[in-house]
Amino acid sequence: MKKKILAFLLVFLCFTSPSTALAQTCTTKTEVLKAIRTNLIQRDSNFSLEATNAAMNEIGQNTNLFNLVIAYDSSKSFKDGDYLKFSISQWGYNSTSYSENGKNVNNVLDFTINYSTTAAQEKAVNAKIKSVITNLNLENASDYKKVKAIHNYIIKRANYDRTLSKSSAYDLLIDKSAVCQGYALAAYRLFSAAGIECRIISGKGDGSPHAWNIVKVNDLWYNIDLTWDDPIVSDGTSTLTYDYFLKSEKDFTGHTRDSEYRTQKFKTKYPISKSSYSTTRK
Numbered sequence: 001m002k003k004k005i006l007a008f009l010l011v012f013l014c015f016t017s018p019s020t021a022l023a024q025t026c027t028t029k030t031e032v033l034k035a036i037r038t039n040l041i042q043r044d045s046n047f048s049l050e051a052t053n054a055a056m057n058e059i060g061q062n063t064n065l066f067n068l069v070i071a072y073d074s075s076k077s078f079k080d081g082d083y084l085k086f087s088i089s090q091w092g093y094n095s096t097s098y099s100e101n102g103k104n105v106n107n108v109l110d111f112t113i114n115y116s117t118t119a120a121q122e123k124a125v126n127a128k129i130k131s132v133i134t135n136l137n138l139e140n141a142s143d144y145k146k147v148k149a150i151h152n153y154i155i156k157r158a159n160y161d162r163t164l165s166k167s168s169a170y171d172l173l174i175d176k177s178a179v180c181q182g183y184a185l186a187a188y189r190l191f192s193a194a195g196i197e198c199r200i201i202s203g204k205g206d207g208s209p210h211a212w213n214i215v216k217v218n219d220l221w222y223n224i225d226l227t228w229d230d231p232i233v234s235d236g237t238s239t240l241t242y243d244y245f246l247k248s249e250k251d252f253t254g255h256t257r258d259s260e261y262r263t264q265k266f267k268t269k270y271p272i273s274k275s276s277y278s279t280t281r282k
Helices: 029-041 053-059 065-071 081-085 119-136 143-157 169-173 180-193 264-269
Strands: 012-015 046-052 088-100 104-115 198-205 208-217 220-224 255-257
Touching: 029 046, 029 053, 029 065, 029 081, 029 104, 046 053, 053 104, 065 081, 081 180, 081 198, 119 143, 119 169, 119 180, 143 180, 143 208, 169 180, 180 198, 180 208
Parallel strands: 012 088
Antiparallel strands: 046 104, 088 104, 198 208, 198 255, 208 220
16 A cells, blocks of 8 residues: 655755845744744745744754654644645755845745645645534544544545545545545544544555554554555455554554654654554443
8 A cells, every 4th residue: 555755855055145035034943933834734835934043043954844843733723743744745945044234144945845735625624524523423422432433434435546646635535535645644634633642654564655543542552554444355346344443563464664653752652552452342
């Protein structure tokens, strides 16, 4: 099961002669990251912002700016964090420094971003998420019932995209077909909207690029792969299974995480339960 591989443009740092200052200047690292994040959530493909030299020094010249931006995950929006990370197909920016009145050194950051969805498509996704959560009537459901209901909803209404060209939550929720990344993104949004803590994990599935989720149920973290629970059978139809539903590492065979999800820091923050969830427990 393949996922769309993220491709990132190289970051170019150039320092040239004076440039026209922008109307608003970010003076801290936090302001810079929030300004970038706002443009990304709006799906702006080309945008610029100005930052003081102090703000850029706070960020650090050799710091991966993309990682800093997507590390911010609002518990109120669910449109950033992992969702934003896996919705961006290309990222690049130029940084131009200039002196203002011969004293203060500021920087203009010019961004060029490609996304897997448009602003209009994200609006449709947001409306669909709201509708699905309302119709599933999950307000008083247990964590287990929430995860199972969303798992079943996605699998019953979507099919794996055998053209390998559809990879977004929009493709999965609206067009009802996507590769594993689309399954993971749609699940992330629905789980989050239902109050379930979750992450998107990328890596290899049986040796091929793949994506899945981890979810927190009753204070324990579990692996869950909706794509592999929606297999295509010999007659070309899909079927609902629970072979990769709320599994421990031992029972989650065929999956190898990318290195960033195998660090001790990540494992400590998101420790997977030593036992798979018993479906006899509700």
